[in-house]
Amino acid sequence: QKEVEQDPGPLSVPEGAIVSLNCTYSNSAFQYFMWYRQYSRKGPELLMYTYSSGNKEDGRFTAQVDKSSKYISLFIRDSQPSDSATYLCAMSVDSGTYKYIFGTGTRLKVLA
């Protein structure tokens, strides 16, 4: 079993839809949770960063962490065609370590 599981998709939604992207993990030591967006033939770029449990909102994006269920989510409101990309979750333990464990990524396509 992988430490971080993520549905690879693809996920196709109409423009304006609310998108829900999720990751599950097995290592209860993870404390830092990140969402990266990766456009085709580009490097990943950080979207959201959350420490421990709770919610964080940034514009149309909301990140949620449920440590009791070992489950994290990224919600995208009013999705746009420009949101079409692969979304990678990444996690790290809270010991000053740099080592990110990435999910496989979910490919999202927002249809105009």
Next chain:
Amino acid sequence: EAGVVQSPRYKIIEKKQPVAFWCNPISGHNTLYWYRQNLGQGPELLIRYENEEAVDDSQLPKDRFSAERLKGVDSTLKIQPAELGDSAVYLCASSLARGLAQETQYFGPGTRLLVL
């Protein structure tokens, strides 16, 4: 501000040939990472540098892979000889200071390697 620069962007080689990738991190970033991203997978760390010191190379296949970061700025990742299974995207990332988990890692566009 310029981001992480990588070259070449694409490379096609035959197996058993050598290949090298170059990375220039964001100015002032002390920590540099090399990742490998296989098709349909997330990035996996190969090596991390703090300045010119390789502080974690546990995931680097040392029989064929080598890396260097002379003067603590640019870095080169080399594969010799390349194998078919090395086909992947090689990503370079950098962060500001000591590579702590809460620091943002900024990624370059990657070098896409195809080994025939």
